[in-house]
Amino acid sequence: MKLKTLYGLPSKVVFCKKSLVSNQRPVSAVEFLHTKKTKKRTLNIDKNHISDSWKYSRFKKRINFKKREKQLLKLLEKHRGKHGEFDCIVPSSGGKDSCYAAHLLKFKYGMNPLTVTWPPNLYTSYGLENFKNLLKTGNFSNISANRDEKVMRLLTKLAVINLMHPFQPFMLGQKIFPIRISIKRKIPLIFYGENEAEHGNPISDNTTSLREKYYFTHNNLDKLFIGGKSLKELEEKYKLTINDLKDYIPPNENELSNVPLEVHYLGYYINWIPQETFYYSVENCGFRPRPFRTQGTYSKYNSIDDKMDDLHFYTLFTKFGIGRTTYDVSQEIRNEHLNVEEGKKLIKKYDGEFPSRYFKEILDYLKLKPEFFFKHLEKFRSPHLWIYHKKKWLLRHTVNQDGFND
Helix, strand or coil: CCCCCCCCCCCCCCECCCCCCECCCECCCCHHHCCCCCCCCECCECCCCCEHHHHHHHHHCCCCHHHHHHHHHHHHHHHCCCCCCCCEEEECCCCHHHHHHHHHHHHCCCCCEEEEECCCCCECHHHHHHHHHHHHHHCCEEEECCCCHHHHHHHHHHHHHHHCCCCHHHHHHHHHHHHHHHHHHCCCEEEECCCHHHHCCCHHHHCCCECCHHHCCECCHHHCEECCEEHHHHHHCCCCCHHHHHHHCCCEHHHHCCCCCEEEEHHHHCCCCHHHHHHHHHHHHCCCCCCCCCCCCCCCCCCCCECHHHHHHHHHHHHHCCCHHHHHHHHHHHCCCCCHHHHHHHHHHHCCCCCCCCHHHHHHHHCCCHHHHHHHHHHHCCCCCEEEECCEEEECCCCCCCCCCC
16 A cells, blocks of 8 residues: 655655665755645655765765865955955854854955844854854854844744744745845845755756855745745734735845845855864854754754754654754765764664753743644654554654664
8 A cells, every 4th residue: 555645755765875864855945935735855866775965975075176266266356345345244143154154254265244143033042152252253243133023933833833844934034134134235245154955956956156046036925935824814814014024035036136146155165064164163263062962963063053943853853754863964974974884873863852952942932832732743744654553653664774664
């Protein structure tokens, strides 16, 4: 009997034999088009059980980064301010990657970056300290969004209820707010760090430093959704205005016409290795890891600024059968900091661990009861991935081949 699949996921679960990630992993998506009916694009794994992300990591070894750095210098010279004005924007909330990007652009390449921040839903004390340390150690100027927290809270709650995607409104604001500042301040050059497409998109998506415009622009408000709801429904049912939602709505083509916007990934030009960005940020930006590991994985320094982050990865585990440990292990194997056997042991030990540390605070923030959350969560489990057996949910297939159907 063929089991039902949700989200358009591949019906057969296949794991990459090199980096341990599965073909259920979603690749980059346009968040403001995300609805309950959205079919996910997922990581391609070929007949030999080799993923596109692994292939790209091998391709990356052949890249001439000295040549690409020359391209970067040419780009920077084109935009470099002549009189001390801001000449680029670095979106930053104090994480290691944005610390690395901002510091490198200022102190190695002589740029004058403006850091722009869409604050986390619920800052951790460690994240907030790292953010302050970045601004202090690098003497960076910063613009932080002065958003309506009631709107952010409502949209996040809707995203949980409709999509089981607690990070969606934050992701929208994080990507769109810097664009809005770029237009307002007429600073056309924006730098993000690592291109997330490295982790699963086709290799063809990694052949340019530019972020495609369809990720941050639109031509039709009627096709936009936030928290799984159309703008019309948000206006009519939830009494939100377009002004309330402006920081979550991408600019249209007319708004972009006045600024020759370029959104680049710095990781295209330099060999971006997350572990190295961590060490650099500790040494140069006052970045500090947490004294305890993050629930759901073994790391102490990845994505530690938002309390919502842990729950986000747990919902990914529920929906796609792979959790934060798998994400971290796969990346570290590709960068040759772990081997396959070490990775399998870590996945066995930590993947899918429930994030209890901030759970009560998050539900209080969302004004949701635990009973509702857990019951609602079950609706997002795809039957081809999960089976309820002896009063608990079990994965049908795991990378360690100890799933219910393995």
